[in-house]
Amino acid sequence: MLFPDEGFTGLLLASGGLGRLMVDEHDVRAMGGVPLGKLVKLGMTWLAGIPGTVGGAVSMNAGTKYGAMESAVRWVRAVDRDGCQHVLDRKECAFSYRNSLFRRAGWSVLEAGLDLLPGPPVDRVLNERALSQPVGEASAGCVFRNPQDAPSAGWLIDRSGLKGTCVGDAVVSRVHANFICNRGSATARDVLGLIDRVRQRVRQAHGIWLDLELDVVGPG
Numbered sequence: 001m002l003f004p005d006e007g008f009t010g011l012l013l014a015s016g017g018l019g020r021l022m023v024d025e026h027d028v029r030a031m032g033g034v035p036l037g038k039l040v041k042l043g044m045t046w047l048a049g050i051p052g053t054v055g056g057a058v059s060m061n062a063g064t065k066y067g068a069m070e071s072a073v074r075w076v077r078a079v080d081r082d083g084c085q086h087v088l089d090r091k092e093c094a095f096s097y098r099n100s101l102f103r104r105a106g107w108s109v110l111e112a113g114l115d116l117l118p119g120p121p122v123d124r125v126l127n128e129r130a131l132s133q134p135v136g137e138a139s140a141g142c143v144f145r146n147p148q149d150a151p152s153a154g155w156l157i158d159r160s161g162l163k164g165t166c167v168g169d170a171v172v173s174r175v176h177a178n179f180i181c182n183r184g185s186a187t188a189r190d191v192l193g194l195i196d197r198v199r200q201r202v203r204q205a206h207g208i209w210l211d212l213e214l215d216v217v218g219p220g
């Protein structure tokens with residue numbers, strides 16, 4: 001998420017208190033604030049290296065080439081904007097690529113029932129990330145969604161000659177072109193300026209307009 005430099009006026013819900021995690025054989029019941037690292041320790045190694053919580057991961061349908069949350073979710077308990085609770089099965093969550101009903105409608109995920117889906121050895125997953133992503137640098141993960149029926153956003157940005165391009169302290173990563181890193185004191189304005197430059201150049205070079213995967217928050 002990218003918050004504006006001038007701050008945010010509004011209500012933010014912190015999910016840190018939703019930390020209960022229950023495991024019964026291959027069934028997992030995890031509240032929205034449970035860190036994904038805890039699911040990795042239970043064997044869901046395909047999530048290794050993704051920062052965040054169960055709530056954020058369900059909302060974003062987070063995943064890797066080894067799987068996405070939509071394959072693991074059995075049900076979700078969520079609260080809508082009027083404070084009403086709902087329990088939805090997987091189909092009702094309307095998952096799609098990095099999206100879900102929760103993200104579209106702004107519902108808060110309180111708890112999810114998950115299948116304990118295994119993945120490759122965790123070292124392999126983390127090593128692959130270290131080779132292909134700017135691990136250890138400050139970023140918000142992938143900035144753009146991969147377009148449908150086209151090469152990946154990272155490939156398009158790379159082939160538009162944009163790796164290393166900067167606006168202020170925001171820079172297109174030389175390791176993975178779909179990451180914008182903060183070299184020190186990048187502002188949200190720098191990041192937005194760089195996003196604009198990347199989009200314009202990719203459109204000129206490839207005729208494709210990149211949609212954002214990053215959530216850009218307005219001033220409230």
Ligand SMILES: Cc1cc2nc3c(=O)[nH]c(=O)nc-3n(C[C@H](O)[C@H](O)[C@H](O)COP(=O)(O)OP(=O)(O)OC[C@H]3O[C@@H](n4cnc5c(N)ncnc54)[C@H](O)[C@@H]3O)c2cc1C
Binds near residue numbers: 056059142
């Ligand atoms: C270095 C790095 C690498 C990353 N790699 C990946 C990757 O490989 N794959 C991938 O899919 N993502 C990746 N991400 C993006 C991100 O970490 C994941 O999407 C993660 O699941 C977001 O979880 P979060 O709790 O941090 O949510 P936030 O980033 O805080 O929020 C993301 C969205 O989820 C919503 N949200 C958060 N909590 C809840 C809740 N309880 N209920 C409803 N909505 C909620 C927010 O409103 C927002 O719309 C990466 C990010 C970074 C910084």
